[in-house]
Amino acid sequence: MLEKQEIIDLKQTLALCASVCEDCAAVGFSRIQYGTLKKWWPTDRDYADVCALTASLLMLSSDMDYARLLNCEKACRMCAEVCSGYDQEHCRICAKICLKCADICRSYYQRLKV
Structure with missing residues (x-):
C-alpha cells in the first residue's frame, strides 16, 4: 500500500500527464487539417482520460485499483x-x-505487486 504522500505525488504526475495530453490535442486541433488530425487527435484525448481516471481511482486505495x-x-x-x-x-x-509518467506508473506498480 502506498503512503498518503506517495498517492498525492502519483496523482499529481497523472494529472500533469493528462493535462499535457489535453494541451497537445488542443494545439494540434488548432494547427492541423482535419484529414491528418483525425488519425491521432481522439487517441491523444483518450490517453488523457486514462491518466485522469487512474488518478481518480487511486483514491480508493484497493489493491485491485493499483x-x-x-x-x-x-x-x-x-x-x-x-x-x-x-x-x-x-x-x-x-x-x-508520457514516457516519464509511464515509468513512474511501472515503478509504483512494481512496488505494490510484491
Whole structure:
C-alpha cells in the first residue's frame, strides 16, 4: 500500500500527464487539417482520460485499483509513441511527459505487486 504522500505525488504526475495530453490535442486541433488530425487527435484525448481516471481511482486505495497503473503505463507509452512521430514542440513535450509518467506508473506498480 502506498503512503498518503506517495498517492498525492502519483496523482499529481497523472494529472500533469493528462493535462499535457489535453494541451497537445488542443494545439494540434488548432494547427492541423482535419484529414491528418483525425488519425491521432481522439487517441491523444483518450490517453488523457486514462491518466485522469487512474488518478481518480487511486483514491480508493484497493489493491485491485493499483493494477490499473499497468493500463495507464501502456496508454502513456502508446501516446508517447504517437506524439514522437511529430515534429511539433507540443508533441515532443507530450511524448517526454508520457514516457516519464509511464515509468513512474511501472515503478509504483512494481512496488505494490510484491
